[in-house]
Amino acid sequence: MLAVWIVLGLVGLVLVYGVLTYNRLVRLRVRTENAWSQIDVQLRRRYDLIPNLVETVKGYAAHERELFEEVARARSAAIGATGAAAQASAENAITSGLRKLLAVAENYPDLKASANFLALQEELTGTESKIAYARQYYNEQVRLLNTRIQSFPSSVIATLFQFERREFFDIEDSARGPVRVDLGSTTTEP
Amino acid sequence: MHEQIAANKRKTVLLFVVAIAFTALIGYAIGFLFFRGGVAGVVIATVLAVVLSLGSYFAGDRIVLASTGARKVTAEQEPRLHNIVEGIAIAAGVPKPRVYVVPEQAPNAFATGRDPQHSSIAVTQGLLDTMNRVELEGVIGHEMSHVLDRDILVGTVVATVVGAAVLMSEFFMRSWFWSGGRMGGRRDGGDGGGIITLVLFAVGIVLLILAPLAGQLIKLSVSRNREYLADAQGVLLTRYPPGLISALEKIRDAPHAMRSANNATAHLWLEQPSRVPGQETSTMEKLFSTHPPIEERIQRLKEM
Numbered sequence: 001m002l003a004v005w006i007v008l009g010l011v012g013l014v015l016v017y018g019v020l021t022y023n024r025l026v027r028l029r030v031r032t033e034n035a036w037s038q039i040d041v042q043l044r045r046r047y048d049l050i051p052n053l054v055e056t057v058k059g060y061a062a063h064e065r066e067l068f069e070e071v072a073r074a075r076s077a078a079i080g081a082t083g084a085a086a087q088a089s090a091e092n093a094i095t096s097g098l099r100k101l102l103a104v105a106e107n108y109p110d111l112k113a114s115a116n117f118l119a120l121q122e123e124l125t126g127t128e129s130k131i132a133y134a135r136q137y138y139n140e141q142v143r144l145l146n147t148r149i150q151s152f153p154s155s156v157i158a159t160l161f162q163f164e165r166r167e168f169f170d171i172e173d174s175a176r177g178p179v180r181v182d183l184g185s186t187t188t189e190p
Numbered sequence: 191m192h193e194q195i196a197a198n199k200r201k202t203v204l205l206f207v208v209a210i211a212f213t214a215l216i217g218y219a220i221g222f223l224f225f226r227g228g229v230a231g232v233v234i235a236t237v238l239a240v241v242l243s244l245g246s247y248f249a250g251d252r253i254v255l256a257s258t259g260a261r262k263v264t265a266e267q268e269p270r271l272h273n274i275v276e277g278i279a280i281a282a283g284v285p286k287p288r289v290y291v292v293p294e295q296a297p298n299a300f301a302t303g304r305d306p307q308h309s310s311i312a313v314t315q316g317l318l319d320t321m322n323r324v325e326l327e328g329v330i331g332h333e334m335s336h337v338l339d340r341d342i343l344v345g346t347v348v349a350t351v352v353g354a355a356v357l358m359s360e361f362f363m364r365s366w367f368w369s370g371g372r373m374g375g376r377r378d379g380g381d382g383g384g385i386i387t388l389v390l391f392a393v394g395i396v397l398l399i400l401a402p403l404a405g406q407l408i409k410l411s412v413s414r415n416r417e418y419l420a421d422a423q424g425v426l427l428t429r430y431p432p433g434l435i436s437a438l439e440k441i442r443d444a445p446h447a448m449r450s451a452n453n454a455t456a457h458l459w460l461e462q463p464s465r466v467p468g469q470e471t472s473t474m475e476k477l478f479s480t481h482p483p484i485e486e487r488i489q490r491l492k493e494m
Contacts, residue, residue, distance in 0.1 A: 031283070038280055119269070125323070126273025133281035136429070141283075 021157045028145040032166055035138035042130045049127060050075050053120050057101060060111035064104055071097040084167035135169045142166040198340040202347050206243045209351050213239035216396060220389060246350035251302040251310055254349050254455060260290035260312040271318060275311055278330045281427045282338055287311045296446035300458040301333040302346045309337045320440055328434030329460060331424030341416055345458045353454035355400055414482045421487055425494060435491045442484045456480050
């Protein structure tokens with residue numbers, strides 16, 4: 001009789017552990033998904049800003065056509081990209097294109113001084129750093145989720161209910177260390 | 191971090207219990223001296239204290255913001271500040287706090303609210319004018335850590351409860367002063383006024399003793415250690431210690447005084463607000479010292 005109770009007790013403990021672990025995994029997965037959609041929101045914000053910025057720069061520097069096309073290409077490539085790794089490399093192309101665009105703007109004092117350009121520049125800088133922060137948070141959540149999925153004994157529950165490991169967003173950058181987004185004049189002394 | 195949150199929630203409950211018990215005691219004293227029976231006094235005082243506690247829990251952030259003269263700013267008015275607050279909120283994985291600006295020239299900032307879902311971050315105009323983007327990010331990172339750790343809950347409740355005690359003590363001392371003045375004019379009149387004066391005097395004295403006690407309570411409940419902690423945690427969010435270091439150095443060297451500096455809200459600010467800048471802090475400010483020395487904070491950040 002006693003043996004039966006002990007066995008029942010053990011089974012109960014295992015069940016409780018299983019439920020707790022399952023819930024924790026679900027919570028982590030939801031948080032990771034939210035983090036991903038936050039990155040998505042900010043990336044979309046940047047896609048929306050690009051045509052405005054290009055138009056504004058065009059007004060002052062119409063002959064930089066090649067650069068405008070490069071940025072536009074990078075933008076449509078990024079919109080079409082699927083998966084964290086492909087998305088990350090497409091976004092990097094946008095970032096470098098935008099950096100060139102802003103560097104070009106440095107040569108046009110009228111453009112640099114226009115209120116429209118300054119507002120767009122602040123929006124872009126803000127969005128760039130939000131993308132960086134969203135990526136930082138997402139990678140942190142992915143790290144937590146992947147660790148729990150791989151480590152024993154939670155790995156048993158993870159396999160049983162098919163929790164999958166996630167890809168890091170832009171793993172090269174995060175491995176290299178902190179990424180500072182610096183798009184120029186807004187970081188200089190006021 | 192979870193321990194920090196739990197400890198701060200415990201502290202808040204303790205604060206409410208102490209405040210309510212103390213008010214009940216005063217109510218009992220008034221009832222006993224005044225009406226020859228303490229029960230009614232205790233009941234009235236307790237109800238009053240519970241209402242005040244609920245008020246400080248649910249509306250404490252608004253009271254604190256109003257007392258500093260902070261006004262809400264939109265993303266159109268302050269795009270840079272809004273972008274930075276939103277960015278750091280994303281890094282911390284919490285909703286974006288409401289954004290306020292305090293019309294003060296001294297560069298400083300504070301956070302208030304009760305949890306990350308109900309939080310506000312206020313910065314002074316001086317901070318906006320003197321800090322560049324990375325410095326501002328450092329400051330907001332520090333404030334966001336207070337939000338995450340629920341330091342804002344304890345801080346806001348302390349500010350409102352202590353603020354109420356200070357207000358009441360002033361009220362009682364003033365009414366004692368006025369009724370005392372009147373009584374001097376009719377020294378041989380009825381002694382009813384005499385008893386009122388005596389009671390008000392006694393309450394005033396009790397509250398006068400209470401005020402420094404409350405100051406001590408601030409020191410105990412908002413340990414200076416949490417500023418180091420928020421510095422470290424804030425840098426973890428921005429991943430860029432030089433930003434906060436440079437911001438603290440600018441705050442240290444700023445020549446402006448804080449007009450709205452007072453002991454009830456001093457502990458909330460990024461750096462203890464001072465009425466006399468550039469000098470050694472006065473004895474009164476030292477008594478209510480809520481922050482570690484700014485040099486020590488800079489040093490610790492540099493060692494990270």
